[in-house]
Amino acid sequence: MSRTKRLALMAALAAIALTIFVAEAQLPPPVPIPGIKLGLSNIVTLVAMAVLGRREAGAVLAVRILLGSVFTGSVSALIFSAAGGLFAYLVMCLTVNLFPRKLLWVVSTFAALAHNAGQLAAAVWVSGTPSILVYAPALVASGVVTGVFTGFGAMYLIRALERLNRGPASK
Amino acid sequence: MFSALFILGCGVFLWLKNTGDAGSVADIWLDGELIESIDLNAVTIPYEFEVSSEYGSNVIHVSHGAIAVTEADCPDQICVAQGAIADSAIPIVCMPHRLVIEIRGEP
Numbered sequence: 001m002s003r004t005k006r007l008a009l010m011a012a013l014a015a016i017a018l019t020i021f022v023a024e025a026q027l028p029p030p031v032p033i034p035g036i037k038l039g040l041s042n043i044v045t046l047v048a049m050a051v052l053g054r055r056e057a058g059a060v061l062a063v064r065i066l067l068g069s070v071f072t073g074s075v076s077a078l079i080f081s082a083a084g085g086l087f088a089y090l091v092m093c094l095t096v097n098l099f100p101r102k103l104l105w106v107v108s109t110f111a112a113l114a115h116n117a118g119q120l121a122a123a124v125w126v127s128g129t130p131s132i133l134v135y136a137p138a139l140v141a142s143g144v145v146t147g148v149f150t151g152f153g154a155m156y157l158i159r160a161l162e163r164l165n166r167g168p169a170s171k
Numbered sequence: 172m173f174s175a176l177f178i179l180g181c182g183v184f185l186w187l188k189n190t191g192d193a194g195s196v197a198d199i200w201l202d203g204e205l206i207e208s209i210d211l212n213a214v215t216i217p218y219e220f221e222v223s224s225e226y227g228s229n230v231i232h233v234s235h236g237a238i239a240v241t242e243a244d245c246p247d248q249i250c251v252a253q254g255a256i257a258d259s260a261i262p263i264v265c266m267p268h269r270l271v272i273e274i275r276g277e278p
Contacts, residue, residue, distance in 0.1 A: 025246070032252035034264045074246075076226045077267050109173055123264070128203035129271040131262050134187050141180030144173045 010048070010056050017044035017064040018071065025072040033135060035080075035119055036142045039112065039150055041068075042088065046108055046154035050101065051161060054093050061085055079126060080119045087118030101158070108151025113143040191260025194274040197238045199231070202269040211236050211257075211274070227268040238272055240265065 001009070021041040029037060041064055049057035065085045069078035091114035095107045116139040124130055199207040201224055217234035219241065229250065230242035239255035240263055250265040262273035 029247050029249055029252075032249050034249050034266050074267055076269065080266060106173075123266055126203060127200060127264070127266075127269055127271045129200050129262065129273060131259075131273045132264050132271060134261055135184075135264070137180040137183035137187065139180075141177045141184065144177040144180070148173065 006052060006056065010052065010060055013044050013048050013052075014060045014063040017041040017060060018067055020044065021064055021068040022071050025068075025074075031142075033138050033142075034132075035116065035123070035135060035139055037146070039115065039146050040153070042108070042111065042115070042150045043153040043157060045089070045092070046104065046111070046151065047157050047161070049092055049096055050104060050154070050158055054096070057092070058089055061089055080122050083122035084115040084119035087121075088112065088115035090114070101155075104155050104158070105148050105151025108154060109144055109147030112147025112150065113140060116140070116143040188260050191258030191274075192276045193257065194259045194276040195236070196276075197233070197272055197274050200271040200273070202226070209233055209238070211238060222270060224268060224270075229265055229268060229270055231272070238274070239263070240270075240272070243268070 018041075020043070024038065024040050044064070045057055045061045048060045062085075065078070065081050069075050069081060088111040092107060092111045095110050099106050120133065120136060120139055123132060195210055195212040197209045197211055198205055199209070199222065201222060206222070211233065212235070214233055214235050217232065219230055219232045222229050222231060227244050229240050229244075232239045232241045232255070234255075237255040237257040240250040240253070243251055243265060245265065245267045247267070250263050250270070253261075253263055256263055256272070256274060259274045259276065262271055264271050
């Protein structure tokens, strides 16, 4: 892939992630437990990491988190989003080459768990109330579900992208 | 392995939900600071008050032995959906407004 093509793909992925993030923020929360949501935009981070690389995925993620908090108007949620995103990104970087592409959903699940851990750590730190750690088991359970779900979403998207790259339009 | 984690997480959370002490004092934390402590057993007539900060505002409903958030100007409304709490098991959290309400045992 040429540098220009990579840059264009990064920009497109960042835009897609941002759109998914803003759209998801409009949905009511699935369960009345703070910190739980599907995290569909993480599909894009995973795809960026698998198709482009670690640095590119980090850039896409950083753009999505920063602009996402601006576009959803909840700048106060930025710190939780950023802490979760950073933890998830680090875990993704460490595990992405440990598992074959067929097991990308495992990477995704570890990342989701790390995201929830980072988010909860930030919440404890900001609120000064360690008692909210009782939500940890619920966040572990939800991290497994959302991680597997977004992981399979990313795998389908990668497969579709590869088919697109093999198409007659590209050389 | 992950499904075991899922079941364990759900199980532990449900278990924690039922292990709270029937406390009497509600502490209201805003942005890391304790702004209000209410002895819920001393409340006879239910009342409401508003807690506001730069992040947003919540209406807190206090009654004998229980406390709830009844209104919030945040989009997710998680704290409102949670309803009233009467024991120390699960605190009410409104993270976008940095508001936490927890109940503890002794006054």
